[in-house]
Amino acid sequence: MAQLINLEAIYVMWLREMKRFFRAKSRIAGSLAMPFFFLAFLGTGFMNVRFSGMPPGVNYIDFLAPGVIGMILLFASLTAGISVLWDREFGFLKEIMVTPVSRVSIVLGRILGGVSTALIQGILILLISLGMGSKIVGIFGVLSSLVFMVLISAGFVGLGIAIASRMKDIHGFSLIMNFVIMPIFLLSGALFPLEGLPTWLIALAYIDPLTYGVDGLRGCLIGISHFNLLVDFLVLLCFCIVMVGIGAYLFEKTEVD
Amino acid sequence: MADAIEINGLTKVFDGLVAVDHVSINIAEGELFGLLGPNGAGKTTLIKMLATLLMPTSGTAKVSRYDVTKDPDKVRRCIGIIFQDPSLDNRLTGKENLDFHARMYGMDGELRKERMSEVLDLVELKDKANVLVENYSGGMKRRLEIARGLMHHPEVLFLDEPTLGLDPQTRRHIWEYIRNLNKKEDITIILTTHYIEEADYLCDRVAIIDYGKIVALDAPKNLKYSIGVDIISLEISNSADNFVAMLGKLKWIKKMKEHDGFLDLSVKNGETRIPELMNIAQKAGVVVQSVSLRKPTLEDVFLHYVGKTIREEETSVKDQVRERMRRRWHN
Secondary structure: OOOOOOHHHHHHHHHHHHHHHHHOHHHHHHHHHHHHHHHHHHHHHOOOOOOOOOOOOOOHHHHHHHHHHHHHHHHHHHHHHHHHHHHHHHOHHHHHHOOOOOHHHHHHHHHHHHHHHHHHHHHHHHHHHHHOOOOOOOHHHHHHHHHHHHHHHHHHHHHHHHHHHHOOOHHHHHHHHHHHHHHHHHOOOOOOOOOOOOHHHHHHHHHOHHHHHHHHHHHHHHOOOOOOHHHHHHHHHHHHHHHHHHHHHHHHHOOOO | OOEEEEEEEEEEEEOOEEEEEEEEEEEEOOOEEEEEOOOOOOHHHHHHHHOOOOOOOEEEEEEOOEEOOOOHHHHHHHEEEEOOOOOOOOOOEHHHHHHHHHHHOOOOHHHHHHHHHHHHHHOOOHHHOOOEHHHOOHHHHHHHHHHHHHOOOOOEEEEEOOOOOOOHHHHHHHHHHHHHHHHHOOOEEEEEEOOHHHHHHHOOEEEEEEOOEEEEEEOHHHHHHHOOOEEEEEEEOOOOHHHHHHHHOOOOEEEEEEEOOEEEEEEOOHHHHHHHHHHHHHHHOOOEEEEEEEOOOHHHHHHHHHOOOHHHHHHHHHHHHHHHHHHHHHO
C-alpha cells in the first residue's frame, strides 16, 4: 500500500521546483518586471489621483503595493500549477505518474514547490515596494502578511493544477492567461478601491478569491482593509482547501498518453 | 509458476479509433516477452495500460497479481518502465534525474549512490552525470532513461522501444544488460520493438501485433517453423518474364517476389527443389548467376502474418506523423 503522505516524495518534488526556479534566472527577472513597472509607473502616474472610496491619508503607492504583491502571487502560483502541462509536453509527467507515490503526495509536493517560488517572488516585490517608498505598519504586519501570501499561493497553485489536469496540451495556455488570470487580477481591487464601484462590479469582485487576498495583505501591511481581516482569512482558507482538493482530485484522474 | 501478467480482452478506444483490440495474453514470471509490430500498432498503448498510465476502455489486466484499474498503486510499486518518448527533466542534470527517481521509489542514501553509479557505468554517462540534460545529445538522453528505468530493480520491467535510435554498439550493450537482468535478477521483461533482430535475439516469446490485434504469438523459433517455408533466392541476369510465368504455374511455390535482379521464392523443403528450379530456368533460357537458400527469419514471419514487411508499414506511419506535425504547426 502506497503511503498517502510520502514525505520523501513531497521533498523531492519540492526540491525539483526549487532547482528549476533558481536555474531560470531570466524567467525570474521577467516575472518580476511587470509588477515592478506597475509599481513604478502606475504608482507614480496615479500619485495625485483621488479614487472615490480611497481611505483618507493613504498614498496610492501604499495602496497599490499589496495589490501588486497579490498580482505576482497570482501569476507565479497559477503558472507553477499549470507547469503540469509543461511536464506533460516534455514527457516528465509520465515519469512522475508511474512511480509508486500517491497522487496526493505528488500534488502536495508540487503545491509546496509552487508556494515557495511564489512566496520568494512576493517577498521580493514587497522589498522592492519598500525601496520605492511604500510604507508598512510594522514587523507584525509583515509576518501576518506571509500567512496570506501562503494561502493565496496554495489556492492558485491548486487551481492551476486543476486546470492543467483537464487540458491535453499547452495550446490553451494563452486562453487561460486572458480569461482566468486577467479577470481575477483586475477584479480583485488590486489597482483601485472597491468602495463606490457599481453593484455588478462589486458582485464580481466579491466572488473573486484574490479580492480577499489583496484585502488581507492590505490589512496586514498598511492597516486598512475593506473586510474584517478574519473574514479575509477564512474565505481564503476555504478557497485554499477547496482548490487543493479539486486539484488533487482532478490530477488523480489524469491520464498520460 | 504464477503468471506475472494476465491480460484478458484488454481494449482501448481513442475517439472511436481502436488502438488495442481485445488483447489476451498471459506472461509467465521471469519471461522475456516481446511485442513486435510497426509504430502505431498499439504496442505503446498496451504497455501504458499495463503501467497504469492509461485506463482500459474494457477488459482486465493484472500485473504481479494486482489489477491495474483497482490497485494501481500496488502495480506501480512492482513495475519499472522505460518510455519510448523523452521523459527526462531537461533542467536537471543527469544525476539529479536519477536522484529524483530513486527518492520517488523510496531508496535510501546508500542504495541510491550505489545504484546510481552502477547504472551510470552501464550506459557510460559517468563523466556527463553533472551536466544539464538539455545539453545531452539524443542518444545520451536515451541512455540516461534506460539507466533510470533499471535503477530500482522492479519485478516487471516494461521497455518501450529500448534501443530506438541508438548506435549498434550501445544497442548490443543494452541487449546484454537486459538479458542479464532477466536471467540473473529474475525480472520479467516485456519489451516492444519494431526491430525484428531485437525481438529475435532477446525474447523467449514474441507476439506480433498489428492494428491493435495479436496476430501471432510464440517463441521466435516456433514462429519461424510455423510458416513452414524456406526462402530460395535466385540471382538472375536477363529478362525473367517467361521464367516467372512458368514458375507461376507450380503449386509448390507459395509466394514469389522480384526485387533488384533477385527472385525470392517461398518453398517447403527448399533443398530438394533447387535442381528442379535449375531445369526450369534452363528451359526458359534464363541465366541464374547464384542461388541461395535460407531458413525463414522473423521478418518473413512478420511478412507472412501482417502481409507487409515492417519497413513498408514504417514509411506509412512516418507519413502520418509528418501529417500530424504539419496540422499542429498550422493550428
